[in-house]
Amino acid sequence: MNLNPADSTTLSAANPKRADATRPPLPSYPPKTEQPAPVPGVASVTHLTNKLAEYLTPSELKKVKEAYRFSDEKHLGQMRKSGEPYISHPIAVAEICADWKLDAQAIMAALLHDVMEDQDVAKDELIERFGAPVASLVDGLSKLDKIEFQTQVEAQAENFRKMLLAMARDVRVILVKLADRLHNMRTLGAMDPSKRRRIARETMDVYVPIAHRLGLNNIYRELQDLSFSHLHPLRYRTLGKAVKAARGNRREVVGKILEAVKNTLVATGIPAEVYGREKTLFGIYRKMRNKHLSFSQVLDVYGFRIVVDSFANCYVALGTLHALYKPMPGKFKDYIAIPKLNGYQSLHTTLIGPYGTPVEFQIRTADMHRVAESGVAAHWLYKDNEGNLTDLQQRTHAWLQSLLDIQKQTGDSAEFLEHVKVDLFPDSVYVFTPKSKIISLPRGATALDFAYTIHTDIGDHAIESIINHEHQPLRTELRNGDIVEIVSDPDSRPSPTWLSFVRTGKARSAIRHHLRTINRSESVELGQQLLAQALTAHNLSPELPQLLADRLLKESSARSLEELYADIGVGKRMATLVARHIFGLAENATGTAPAINAQGELLPSKLDPVVINGSEGSAVHLAQCCLPIPGDSMYGHFRRDQGLTVHAADCDLAKRQRSKEPERWIEVVWSGEINRRFDCRIKVLVHNEKGALARVAAEIGESDANIVYVVMDDEKDGSMQQIRFTIQVEDRVHLARLMRNVRALPSVARILRERS
Template sequence: MMSTETALSTDQAQHTIADPATLPALPQEGGDVIVPAFSRPKVVTFSHLAQKLEKYISPADMKRILEAFRFADEKHLGQIRKSGEPYISHPLAVAEICADWKLDAQAIMAALLHDVVEDQGVTLEELIERFGAPVAAMVDGLSKLEKLQFKTHVDAQGENFRKMLLAMARDVRVILIKLADRLHNMRTLDVMNRPKRYRIARETMEVYVPIAHRLGINNLYREMQDLAFHNMYPFRYETLSKAIKSSRGNRRTLIGKVHDAVSSALEKNGIHAEIYGREKTLYGIYRKMRNQNLSFSQVLDIYGFRIVVDTLAQCYMTLGILHALYKPIPGKVQDYIAIPKLNNYQSLHTSLVGPYGTPVEFQIRTHEMHHVAETGVAAHWLYKTENETLTDLQKHSLGWLQSLLDIQQQTGNSAEFIEHVKVDLFPDSVYVFTPKAKIIALPRAATALDFAYNIHSDIGDHTASVKINNSVVPLRTELQNGDIVEIITSPNAHPTPSWLEFVRTGKARSRIRSYLRSINLADSIKLGQRLLQQSLKSIHLDEAGIPKPVFDKLLYETGAKTMDDIYADIGTGKRLAVLVARRIASLIDEISRKHGNSVKDEEPQKIEPVIIYGSEGINVQLATCCLPIPGDTIIGELNMTRGLVVHNAECQQAKKLIAREPDKWINVDWGEDLNRSFDCYLRVLVVEEKGILARVTAEISGSDANITAVEMETQGEFNLLKFTVQVENRIHLARLLRRVRHVPGVKKIGRDRI
């Protein structure tokens, strides 16, 4: 067959627009489908739409939908899509997709009208008057912020996504219409130029595909995923597509053998079932080849079947019958019925050793579970009214949307918001329990602190310690399936910058950042002002002598309200002081030239280092990878989340960061009269004998150093002791090392850097 390298080489030779490694790692599919041919979809007419709507929409509602269609048709009259089709064909196609999900009349009307505000200048007031406030609110949520000016595409994308979230947190139908809109655009993307196709497809893969998956709409999720793959890497897509078609004949014999054996076994046990063979999506095959370094033939060596039965009890009976028919592979049975996935997907999964030793995967579910697995939140659509309640799946979805809304309210800028949202869009779930046995689902690698913030933001903010399975563990402990987690709070506990290093969920990260910004503003302003003054001094400028028009223009260009905002951005690493200083110099030059004055270029002076005393507050951090102490040569990193981070100049981690982003580093130096202690890591290699730990700790204490942590691990015939001690400076540390080195049984001692 064809190797991974063969599958990719054609496209790499033809297109260098992006590296495949930049593709996001998306969640696993709930099931696979036959590869779509991607022929251009038919043009939808209103009669096509009406045929579907008449099956479940009342005549009165049909009249309102017809009125919405006529209004949209009139407004889009003369507007043509790039394909040459009348523009109204797009809203009709979006409405048809919504009709397939059996959305209500208001949603169908909003789908037909979703572009009239954005493209044709129709006001919301006009929509409210003609079609009612709910329809107008959905259309508003779907409209982009075209009238605002954004500095970057990321800002625009973030603001559009924020607005959509605000609307869909009030009404889930907004995101369903938006997904239908994106699906039809992807189906007709072939008319766009190559760069635009790539950009739209990538945005679809990164944002809309995982949203569809999170909402459980798996048929939509899989189609959009393959459409995005087809438009991002067309030659890879075609190569894999041809390989799959040529391999199908060789697989029919084994698939038929398994199908007949399973069907016969189920009939003997009185179980009526529908059995389907599953074929992986093209993107699923491509991703598996790339991530696991497998050849094409190795990926297709795994066969999949889906069994749909009538009742819940029959699901478990079928599992037992399959395990009696074929030998199960240990550790490959997953019960998503008892504990559903985050998107409420339910099935039993098992992997068996089939004929000729071939692995065969089975999914077992009821008809109801199958319907939910394919259409997710759109299954059995029920819009909440005063006399109706939401389904469990819709409650799950609304809860997730509300959590995203909480994130957007706490986030400082659009790029940061998109970053947080993407964290929550790609969950590989872990399921844990509260002390009262409530199941909490979190992304894989989530920590105990993420659990606390998931329960409530205030609980997260005041987390003092945590117990997992009745044992006290660090807050950074990663959670495992089945853990029982208990949070212990204290009014004196508050978030620290170090928490950002290990939390995984967007909700926890945004809440911590929001708290740190609120309490750290004054420190950030002071540090930023110091940094800017030093940068200005290096180019012979004094902040006090700079005319006010220069600052006014700087504020206008940056969008800041006051200079304190700019100081705060510099102090937290969002802006570089040297770049702000250079812009001020250029603005002075522009103003001087307008008045006929020449500005003499002068040789810049060496920038004086920022002085560190170690007591500046949480806006200045000593890096935990190297823990610098007075006497070390140090260097500072301007970090957006942690302020100024001070590293030892010999720190290997710092050297790697400097190579990547040299502009974020500044010179720093220790101040005088540092009246405090500093943490330091020590490694002591000792012989394994009784009393050695006591002798070493006694010498450390005798050196006037405080021990804050100690760990021990075995290394052959020796033990390695790891200490965190507090010393005043390098001289104090040297004195401590000399004392411990003379302890009998100590073979080696030195300073440790992580």
């Protein structure tokens, strides 16, 4: 099976004298025979040199040859799993980079990319021999194997963090890294099955999204198919055979469509080239899985790409196609007017072809095609057309800069990778600022994400949004075409609850950064209280001896007790687990035997309830699902970087979560001194009659409660109306009195407290 499906045969050339005649030819279509994943033989340095001689100067070529000799010397005697000399791998990586026409420094880094990691070559030696830029590229590509990590996950996260930050400073790092990963995936068959699956999963989760984000569509598609072939080899082979068998059956339909499109474009006078395009095996598999289809139901295995000579002719060609075949409703996308985040531009339309077959067409100019296939690499590949890539370069630069911003605000490598992976997935929504500037956000992004995308200060002080000239809460999910404006207040601060609905990595990292810094004193105080209670439950003094404190800090990797308390206060560490750790250290120091069960496990102790008054700040917040009020029985839930979330004991969500992770829950009680009011939701069913809402609202006011929010829903038969209120009350007794008063109204049929 051809694993680089985009690509296709020149099926028609209406205008051979094109200005972009230097564009590399697209591969043939359909493939003549099924082929396995490409497995290159021993790479030839002569072949690499011939490629480089086409665009490098003699002096640059001399430096590249010096880098090759150095790498060859360092890797002498080292073999790959396949039995090839190891130097064949750096040469193959350099060849892929040469296809993009990367500069001499990047080619040298490709040849040297493993010498620091595998051969203990110091960075200073590389600086001395090849210069600081090359050494920095190699350093960014090197893993961190010599640092001891607690887990494989932590090590991987730190490797990705280093690589992505190096990429943010110089995009050539990730281009070389993607070339390295591509060659490793092409030769992955030499590895054992478990390692193949692990590397394929890592490729699919991280490298495929990065390739897509940078617009490297050829690499993106090949990495997807290669990963698929190693993750699900049986499905891959079965699907490959099905596609091969289907080619002959569908050739007549494809030929008929091709001939009709070619003749129509020629008759209209549009200079164009038409290419057939076969979907990747992974693309077909994903469609079958997501839409629960059999292979025979996936009709659009084939598509067509039309490359025209001008921007205007893209739309003329679109109109011509719509006149030839009927378009499918809802299947037209204009990525020219609003490009994708990775700079991709094309018109997409799906038409009903002969025999009722849906056929997808992509229409673009030659410049758009270059960017669509090569992404940021087009900057090197087509240097004479730099002006056409300005928007793409700006978008890429903005995203790379956001990586540096996230790094500054992120606590650890795992968290950094979590934030970055959120932004790597390509499904996007496009909204407008009041001045008509287009902002691209991930699908599911909210108004608060928009605020943080504009500027961190705007996000930190946001209080509400105005979407399409209507006031909306910050958690409102944005849709394509929304016009968004943010209302801010200098006194407003981020809340831990914001983390539950923001979508972008930048927003999430900024909120967490604020919670760690601005609210640090509150978190330290709460953490100290929680740890003291946990230690007391283990019959230990809250005052830690210096020797015990030093051992605890060393083993927990905290820099100070204050940092340890802050981590406990924001939920990053659990007081009960820290207390048990201290208990173990104390037992080792004193020789006292701990309480254990028959299985040899340390017996947990019941902790005293945490006392709250509702005004602790962001270190403690009340769950929005149940909105507990004084008088309710409660439990607190520790979540990473969100402090203590307090739920009512009868909250369904809390019950489910407590059954899954009981160790993260603690009993909470209200303080006897409370001097504020609390939000609470009630639902009132009233007869559909004039003035019903006014009478209920008036009675709530008479009951000394404040109305925060109200919404009305019609019942199906129209005889009743359901009114939902969010009100502020003092406690459970106050709420009961209010509900009795409202229930006494003649127009009220039912009233109850709403939990979700």
